[in-house]
Amino acid sequence: MAEKLNNSTIAIIPPFKVYILNDKAFVWDPDGLIVGSLVGTLPRFPMQNLYFGLPLTLMPEEVTLLLSKGQIIISLKFDARKTHTVPTNGQLDQFNRLRFEDEQRQENEYLQVRNEKSAKYRKEHEIKKESHASSSSTENPDITNTEIEQKYPTTKFSPIAHLPTTSDSFAWYNDNNGFTTIEQAATAKLWRWPNTEKDQHRFKVFSDLWERGYFITNGIKFGGDFLLYSGDPLRYHSQIIATIVDINRPVSALDIITFGRMGTITKKSQLLCSWNEKQNKAVYISFKWTGLD
Template sequence: MILISLLEGKALVWNAEDVKEIREKHGLVGNLVGALVRKPRQNLRLGLPLELLPEETRLLVEIGAATLVRNCSSQKANSKEDDLSVDKISSLSSVEDEDNVQSEVDAYKQYLQDSYTEQRSLALQEKRRILESLSDRIVEGRTKRKRKNDNEEETPMESSPQGPIKELQDLAETFNFPQEAMMVHLPTARTSVGKVQEVDLHQASVDWPYAGQAEHELRYKVFKDLWERGYFLTSGNKFGGDFLVYPGDPMRFHAHFIIICYPYNKDIPMTDIITAGRLGTNVKKTVLLCSPNEGTVNYTSLQWSGIQ
């Protein structure tokens, strides 16, 4: 079961395997919003978590593929257990959260230190193995340089008890392995979610304010109908629409349609129709005006042909 975490109306997926299943099995895209650890100061390539559209979130829950949850700590400020005031509850919650965060930070620092110690030991063993395998060639090269510089006959170098070359002496103390060179494990899931509470999809709340909203119901009916037809959909904000529709995975195809949702039998200003038609023509996409009507969705395509 895919776990979708809610935070003030945003639906986030933290597990990489869940993200893969959402895209490959269910044909939903979402939007990666997390910074990459190695390149945090750029926005061309992002990582976990995956933020889902409200329509994508609702669809996954309704088909039984996902569960909506929220962190219980975010609800403590609104509870009134033991007749405590909201301010006192918030204060206690903040202290508890800070203690939990600090303990996780300390545990992570200890994990990094243990990992560094282990990796330094392995790197030291590899360094010693390489030096031992090349010791004869190193001795030969140094002997030739010494003979060339001093004009003396070649003499073999003395071997120390620790090894044939001086680099092997006290290698454990002189070996330099900076912490910046160590490999760091990148988690593919949120390491600690704490206590969570399941959220009712049909009950409006701070974390899920879409229940009962007419605009959300309108968009969801259109979204679901196009998804059932096999299309991939993403947000259409950058093109002035509700959704962008792709014939396949957006990694392989350009969007073919710009979706604009309108209630059935609602008057549409002519200026909006002209604007939408010209926009679609300029970006080489077809604009679809979509209106749910008695279990079906009516689609009207617009094409700007200019003045005839």
């Protein structure tokens, strides 16, 4: 997914893997380069809710948009019947061989570090011995192997603790249950959003705003449908609150006042968005409350 170009540049290579669980989309790879919203608990700071980690959850609009453009592969995360097959004898032999080689590598690294420390200890002792050359030999006996053994025991390398990891690295892990198109995902009943006319209009407006170059996040905390950013949300403040309204429903004066005041309080412009089915295009009306200090 990620290809290193130089010390400061990383090229992100699609498609990305997105997992579906209870009709919600999650990204577990940190190199996905999509906005989303982190919802995972930080392992070292579990008793707080200010900062979050992986997985990253996506809005339905993001999933459908990326899927329609071939940028992601969606898969059912926890379907063990499809993802885990019975390993063959050859696969088990290879797994055991690789595990043994890894244990040997770790043991050799440990012994190498131990020998380096032993050599350093001998050298330090020789320096101390030379600096006290005038002292009697009984007060400064030569260093013995026993001393080194006591300081750096030569017992067999302690058993390696195997920490549980994801099982997708196993040779018998089947990762062919992903879908790359909306039609495939809908046929498999894995992803069928948008499935109503309202959701379809919502998705078309989202896609149009995305095509215009906006970064888009959920706008519920500001009373809208989306928040629009002119750049990366980590570097820019949102400038626009986008609210989707039915093009056939009249917008009352009270609605305009409500939207205008909401934009003023949050210091943002209010954008009313509708989808014109006859003209097959999005219609926008932008306004903000003025005349207030």
